[in-house]
Amino acid sequence: MDRESIDRVRRFNRTVGERIGVLHDHFLGTDRPVGEARLLWEIGEEGRDVRRLRDRLGLDSGYVSRLLRSLERDGLVTVEPQTHDRRVRTVRLTAAGRKERAVLDRRSDELAELILTSLNEKQRTRLTAAMEEVDRLLTAGTVSVEQLDPGHPDSAACLRAYFAELGERFEGGFDAALSAVPDAGVLGPPHGVFVVARLHGEPVGCGGIHLDGDEPPYIKRMWVAKSARGLGLGRRLLAELEGYAVRSGARTVRLETNSALREAMALYRSAGYEEVPAFNDEHYAHHWFEKRLDDGAATA
C-alpha cells in the first residue's frame, strides 16, 4: 500500500472525525445518553427484534436489555414476545418514542445543514458528489462474499428477491418452473457453487455456477439488490464465480440472459463476455454469452 494513499486516508479520517464525529455526538446526545439514542434510532418506525438490535449495534445482551428497560420506563418503547417464537421479543416505538426519534431525525438534518451552510452552491454540489463517491466506496469495502448452500435461508432470500424482480421486469412475468435450472440441486456442491454477498449482515446479492463434466461451466442467478447497486458488486460476484471455474480447470464459461436485463448485459460485455449462438433452450433467454478464461482476465 503506497504511503500517499495512506496519508490521504489519514488526513480524511482526521478532518471528518473532527468535523462530523465530534459534532455528531454533541448534537444527537444532548438530552439522552448516546447508547439510548442509538438504540432508539435503530429500532426504527417498524420495530425490531431485540437480537437484531444487539447484532446491529454490536452490544452485550445484558446491556441492551438494560437500555430497553430504561426506554420502557420513559414510555418510549414497548417490548413484546413474538407470536411465532415467544423467546424472541420485539421492540416497538410508542407515540412518545416516535416523537423522540423525530427529534433525533431533525437533529441529524441540522447537523447536515450546518456542514453545508458555509459553502456556496457550487461547492455544495461538489461536496455532495464527493461524499456520494466516498460513501459508495467505503460501503463496497464492507460487503462480504461467501460460498453458501443454495438452500441456506440467505440464498433462498436472494433467489426469492431475484425472481420477484424478474416477475416485475419481464413482460408477462416470470415463472421459475419454466426456467431451465432447478437451483437447489445443480448450483450447489458437488457440481458447482453458490455465492451470496452480504452488507451489514443482510444478503444483497448472489450468483451460482454449475459444472457438468466436459461442458463449459454455466453461470446463473446473478443478482444484486437495488440497494447495493453501484458498488461494483456484480463484477465482484462474477469474478468470484469465474475464479471457481478457473480453479476447476475450465477454459471458458457461459451464461445467458434476458434482454430486459440491460445492466446485466452491459456488465457481461464489459467483463469480457461475447455474444454467441444459443447453446440451450432456456425459456427466458434472449442472448447467450461466452468468455475465454485462459487469458488471465478472470479477475478483471
Place this chain on the structure above:
Amino acid sequence: MDRESIDRVRRFNRTVGERIGVLHDHFLGTDRPVGEARLLWEIGEEGRDVRRLRDRLGLDSGYVSRLLRSLERDGLVTVEPQTHDRRVRTVRLTAAGRKERAVLDRRSDELAELILTSLNEKQRTRLTAAMEEVDRLLTAGTVSVEQLDPGHPDSAACLRAYFAELGERFEGGFDAALSAVPDAGVLGPPHGVFVVARLHGEPVGCGGIHLDGDEPPYIKRMWVAKSARGLGLGRRLLAELEGYAVRSGARTVRLETNSALREAMALYRSAGYEEVPAFNDEHYAHHWFEKRLDDGAATA
C-alpha cells in the same frame, strides 16, 4: 437547503461514522483509555501548553489535569512551568511517550490500510480522490474571515509570510520599502479595510483594500498560505473586499500584480478582472487589472 443534499450528507455521516468512527476508537484505544490516547496524540512531538490542549480537545480543566497525572505516572510525559509565565505549564513527551505515540501513529496507518485493503487499484484511486475533495470542502467550511486592524498580530503574521513568499518568488527578491503602499496606515480604517482568514485559529490568508476619495478603490496584499490553497479562499477574500467597495459606493475596483504570481492572475481573470494600462508606478507590478462592480458580480 434542498432535501437531496441534506440526505446525501446524512447518509455520508452514517457510513463514515460506522466505518471510521467506530473502528477509530477500537483501534486507537486498545491498551489505553481513549481520553489518554487522544491527549498523548495531541501533545505532539514538540510539546504543548496545558491550556492549548484543553481548548483543542474541549475538555474540563480538572479532567485534563487528571489525565496528565496518569500519563506522568506511567512516565510518558513531563509537565513543567513555562519560563515566561509560571502559571501556564507545558507538557512534553518523554522517550517512552514518544514510543507510545509512535504506536498510535502506526495504528492510524493500519486503520487507513484496512479501509483501502478491500478495494482494487482503481477503486482506491477514486476513493482517495473523493476523500481529498471532501476533506478540502469540509475544511473550507471552517475557515472564518474577519476584518482586522492591519497592525493586529495576526495581520502582521500574514504580511510577514506574504513578503517572505514574494522574496522567494520574485527574481531579485522583494523589498517592502520599494513597494507603493505602506500597509498599516492605508489599508486599515478609516480609508479601507484589512481582512484575515483563519483556519483552526491560525491566520492563513489576508487582503486589504484602500479607498481614497474619487479614485477607484485599490486592492493589495492578497495572500493565501500554502497550507490553505485549493479551498477557494482567495476568491472568498476577494469577494469580501469587493463587497466592502460596493457598500462604499464604488463602481470599479483596481489591483496590480507581478507576473510571477500566476495563480493570483488566474484568480483575478476568472473573477472578472480585465487587464488595463498601468494606473500607477508600483515597482513590482507587471500587470494592472480593473473590474466593474455595478453588474452584481461582486459575490462571484
Place this chain on the structure above:
DNA sequence: TCCATTCTCTGACTTTAGTCAGAGAATGGA
C-alpha cells in the same frame, strides 16, 4: 503593596458504558 485575574491542580462526586455469570421461559428435536 494590594487585589482581581489567570492557570492548574485536588478531592468528591455522578453518569455512562460495558462485562460476566447465571436464572428462567420457550423451543425443537430425539
Place this chain on the structure above:
DNA sequence: TCCATTCTCTGACTAAAGTCAGAGAATGGA
C-alpha cells in the same frame, strides 16, 4: 417426555468519562 439450545433478563460488578467547587501559586496592573 426429556434435554440441549436459544433468547432475554437481572444482579453485581468495573472502568472510563466527565462535572463542580474550591485551593493555591503567579501575574499584571492600579
